[in-house]
Amino acid sequence: GSSDSNSPSSSPTFWNYSRSMADHAQILRKFQYQLACRSQAPSAHKDEADLSSKQAAEEVWARVTMNRQLLDHMDSWTAKFRNWINDTILVPLVEEMESVSTQLRRMGCPELQIGEASISSLKQAALVKAPLIPTLNALVQYLDLTPNQEYLVERIRELSQGGCMSSFRWNGGGDFKGRKWDTDLPTDSSILMHVFCTYLDSRLPPHPKYPDGKTFTCQHFIQTPDKPDTTNENVFCIYQSSINPPHYELIYECHVYSLPKGRNNMFHTLLMFLYIIKTKESGMLGRVNLGLSGVNVLWIFGE
Template identity: 90%
Template structure:
């Protein structure tokens, strides 16, 4: 299925997406005329978003994992190869070997998604190849050791959302309320069976309301924006989350600028 956010974006598709925006009541925060330009702007932002996630998160993560694994072998710890060792062993190693391998703790945060570390690392490597995540499968993942993907493994959507949240965790300043370092995840991502407090005007988050198949919703100013289900749901929700930050929050997520002088992701929307 071709994304509504593809680069070959037609007027017909623009109108379809405009209706989708209207159907989920984005007119409550954007004027009717704004929705017209918003449909075009989001369409153009799709491919840059894929590239940003790939170049800023996935590729550097794979490179650092391979570097750390090399260091582990040189230190005489082949049992701590990332992709082979358990997440528990890696967490312990991150504490003990922090002075020698300071980036290990950061890597562990990205890997703390599933017990199957071998699959996770291999899938992250596969997704990092090709520039725009061409192997991405929204409701499943890749084949593993000769068997088809099954629900005991995370979907590609879950992997991408996790690394996105973890990256922003690393960019937001520490908060005493979140000693585990998950400042962004704790405030701006909620996963079922937990539920966001939609009565709280200050809640601004991405809500994963279903695991298999994955489905994401956006919570902002007591509104639930339920974008269409399917392949593009996660990326549409991410884009709307970022676009609201750009246009309604002056580009700021708390005290962190997501624009050029900070995290530098808002360039995907152009001027």
């Protein structure tokens, strides 16, 4: 094992806290609300679709575990996972954006506001002002997804409100400047996948092979038109096989696991990724423990 000084939890990121289980009791109360808010309108057609989708999911999960009861927990896991993303990544990210914008204004750079400045000028500022605003470089990684910084920052704020990402639209996003979301903007799924990968980039130790710091993204996320090498048994990654509408698959030990399409596809694919880490990789992703001592995400599976 590595010593504490190498552990990602002591790395200089602005997400250096690890939550206790007690903190999560309050989180779970938030969800009961969201699960209860699902539309209750009876629809035979929808029930059939749900059933066939559930059966399809069961077949995929059966290749990973013998535990048949697993799918009964899926709604609860999904809710907890959405909350973990919100509390661990989105809320601190929004706070950091505000903080960095304030620091830049105080330094006499009002043109460099997060959500207004271009990503290239922020990258330049991160190089020049690194000693003065050490978190700017980390922040830029989260924002480096779309040229439309104004939309991205506004949407991250919207998603972080209310605790359980109630505004999340898997195949779309929010209105922007009075017009409906369109495919020139990233989907909410793309935004969440990007911040999830970037967060794990910040928690994995630096790797000489990935000098840009994208240690997790480079090893565990592949997006079309690139394709994963399914003949290499060491490839363990989330593969985005379609951008609009977004669809994700999991590649593990030369198998492709494709969970049903739709609003939960990304969450369920990430849950399967994390479940495999918990059950088959002893909670370790490379040298980092994703359980209590590390990133603290595996608590969502409970016991």
